[in-house]
Amino acid sequence: MSVMASAIDLAGRRARRSGLRDGLLALAFLSGCDNTQSSQEEPELHLLWATPRADQGLDCPSAACSPPAADAPIVLQFDRWLAPNSPVRQSLDLRAGTASGPLLSPRYDLLRRQVAYFPSEPLDVGLTYVVTPLSNNLKVLGGFQSYDGGQLQLTEGQKSWVFRPGPSVGIHAEVPQVSCRQVLTELRAAGCASGACHNRGDRRCGSGGAWDAPQSSCVTVPRAGLVLSDSAGLLAAIGRVARSSDRGPTSGKPMTSPARFGIGMPLIEPGRPELSFLLYRVLLSPELYNDAKRRHGVRPLDATELARASQWLGVGPMPPSDVGWPRGSAPSSLVVALQSWVWGGAQTSDCE
Secondary structure (H helix, E strand, O other): OOHHHHHHHHHHHHHHHHOHHHHHHHHHHHHHHOOOOOOOOOOOEEEEEEEOOOOOOOOOOOOOOOOOEOOOOEEEEEOOOEOOOOOOHHHEEEEEOOEEOOOEEEEEEOOOOEEEEEEOOOOOOOOOEEEEEOEOOOOOOOOEEEOOOOEEEOOHHHHOEEEOOEOOOOOOOOOOOOOHHHHHHHHHHOOOOOOOOOOOEEOOOEEOEEEEOOOOEEEEOOHHHOOOOOHHHHHHHEOOEOHHHOOOOOOOOOOOOOOOOOOOOEOEOOOOHHHOHHHHHHHOOOOOOEOOOOOEOOOOOOHHHHHHHHHHHOOOOOOOOOOOOOOOOOOHHHHHHHHHHHHOOOOOHHHO
16 A cells, blocks of 8 residues: 555544544545645654663663662653654653553653653662563554654664663652743744834834835734733743634634644643643744854754745744744743743733
8 A cells, every 4th residue: 555545544534533524634645636635755754763772771880880760850852843742751651660650741852852651659769670662563552653644763772671770869850930021022033023024013014014124124013913022922822723723613713633634723731841832933933042142052953854844734943944043943931932832821911
């Protein structure tokens, strides 16, 4: 069976699970009725690295011993974005012998493509634990897969590994506290709220208009109806379906579990960065993985993957090539601040 036939068959099966109308929409995308459909074969998902590393802590009490802390998270980094329903506790199995480990609480970092699993209680010092990442085969709850359905491919050494923890060091799964004011500052610094972009207008062109230097004329703002220059604009974006994503069965209705990732996505979904369309827009910029001094702090997506993700979502990078810091880019601090703010519930009270 061809890749396309397999994808259509998969969408049909998802239709029976997720609802007929949503499934038929996914069929339309996969059969070429939408201009965002990719002609490339479905790529795979790979695990780049994980901590604790294999056999860590087993050589104690030798001089080279460096056991992971009993309260440290298990961290996995992938080469591509994950499906929003993928980084859940059922996607990772942790055992000590035949007994299950403590409950794990996952946190998915979109910028770094990392999932950190925090234990509900410290692991038992001295016990040997086995870590097993699971792939999503559509038959069980959980399992890792990419946003476009790519299945997790593991090397032999990645299919499972062991480690032995040492004493706890006081690690807690705390959400970074970022204010609405900080987010607005980052958006303005990145150029998202200036020029002929996501603002309410400028003095030259008046309300609802801004000067576009490349066109040498006034243009209508804000772009895509999205205001990022003040707290009212951010508040209006919360729970509102992005225009480029508004292709679900009911226009304007957010969808948290669509048959196809990217359909009915809200611009900002409080507490869920992985469901916030705005974050993916800024993540499409190849330069955002640099900090303000142009230093690489995060391993970026490669050009092929950026193009694939852009085609899948049907949008380009934000900011576009004619604006931004510098042109057509945004500093990684913007995504860090925006993601932390969304994690914390996307509060806007401190901006008012």
